[in-house]
Amino acid sequence: MIHLTHSARLEINRLRQRQSQPDAVxxxxxxxxxxxxxxxxxSLDGAPNEADNVYEFDGLLLVIExxxxxxxxxxxxxxxxxxxxxxxxxxxxxxxxxxxxxYAFAIRS
Numbered sequence: 461m462i463h464l465t466h467s468a469r470l471e472i473n474r475l476r477q478r479q480s481q482p483d484a485v486x487x488x489x490x491x492x493x494x495x496x497x498x499x500x501x502x503s504l505d506g507a508p509n510e511a512d513n514v515y516e517f518d519g520l521l522l523v524i525e526x527x528x529x530x531x532x533x534x535x536x537x538x539x540x541x542x543x544x545x546x547x548x549x550x551x552x553x554x555x556x557x558x559x560x561x562x563y564a565f566a567i568r569s
Contacts, residue, residue: 462488462524463536464517468548471539472520476504485514485521488537490528495559497566498531500550531567 472486484504493499508514512523536551555565
């Protein structure tokens with residue numbers, strides 16, 4: 461299960477409106493990373509496909525490729541603002557290492 465905080469939902473909805481994509485789904489992808497095993501990316505997408513797991517949060521759909529879901533069980537996605545600006549924050553209980561940027565992580569057995 462993934463947890464998407466209220467502030468993260470608000471920011472995603474703001475981005476959907478700003479980019480004139482009010483019906484877009486939010487896609488969470490894991491890409492190979494140079495500073496850790498995986499890096500999180502969020503993007504707006506047209507629709508889920510048959511290879512996706514779909515999570516619904518108050519009408520907002522978050523999708524991730526089914527074969528990546530095992531790496532993010534229990535993931536919490538938040539959005540926070542500070543003096544340097546706003547950013548999504550990822551808290552993955554499965555991560556055994558993470559990069560200082562907060563967007564890259566590794567899972568070692």
